[in-house]
Amino acid sequence: MVLKIRKATAADEPAVSHICLVTADAGKSAEELFQNKELPGLVYAVPYLHLSSAYRFVLVDINDENDQVQEEKVVGYVVGSTNCRAFEKDATENWWPKIQARYPHPPEDSKEQYTGAEWYYFDTIAQPPTTGQEVVDIYQAFLHINILKPYRGKGWGSKLIRTAAEEAKSEGGKGLWVGIDSKNDEGRKFYLAIGFERMESKEGEYYGLDVDKYLNR
Template structure:
């Protein structure tokens, strides 16, 4: 069997594997239905469908994708495409629109916020209150790798290749968001040259730069 390697995403063979990877690696806060399915329609499926040329997968060596790095050169253009091409194709049975009658349990609140994000990519991605983020770092990414392939150096290799792909497409900067309390992930990205975004994003409520709610935003010039 060949060793794992990184290759371009192949829509004909990798789509289902990518959804499986997302489901297996999604944050514990959304590891229940319908949050998990809605999450895949926010953080995974649109990138595979709208910008496959900037998506890479980690191949196990047998043709099976066991990790991916997905993203876009221009967040603003991605949002426009999402609105024009992705939202019209959303199945309301899988991703219902939010209503005023949503419940108030913790799970209901999570699902309601995700429904809003699925139908309002501007609010989730454009950071209107901090326009400097997209002006300086217009690209963004998501990376997920199945647990058995983590901590083996593949994540670093995937990000390095993804950055080179962004450069070839003319991007001058990239950003990503992570759970603010995930110090391990922060150190990982710092080793790759990412730094916490140096602007206040939440009006000073957190007392931290780069902080917006539970998320911390990191950036890298290309």
């Protein structure tokens, strides 16, 4: 077993979508919450594999035992953009219209047919949110990161964050931010432990990272 980080491609979509699903409930699996199991990935992971305004990397587990043909399994990812507003514009033009056509918002009188999680994603797809200006004023670059549970706690999360930090710095960024589910205690502890700091926002829970400080640690 050998782990490495490589650039992601559109061919990684099934694996990335699955990882997003099994970490979508505040870091735990959300499989039981969705009839349409691609919904979390379509919002928070898959668009980054296709849009030119995004960066995309995956963590892969390579099995090359007994000199057999190498088999590669995607076990984590970090995706995002070095320019939040450019990404939002790109997604508005090139991503959301086709997803809205695939998943038109169900009528209100059918709400009881869906879980609360599904309804949240229908709302999000119908009216994609934009990041608060108070966050973007501090850092333009941002990330989404997820790793399958068996591969956590081994330092690869920090390495994926480093990859994102290098992307931000290469575009002149001073830092990057991440938004988390307020119920995700494990994620919060991870971000604080590696140097993220709480950012003021009325719209959610955000943490920012000074990339120079992080890369020079």
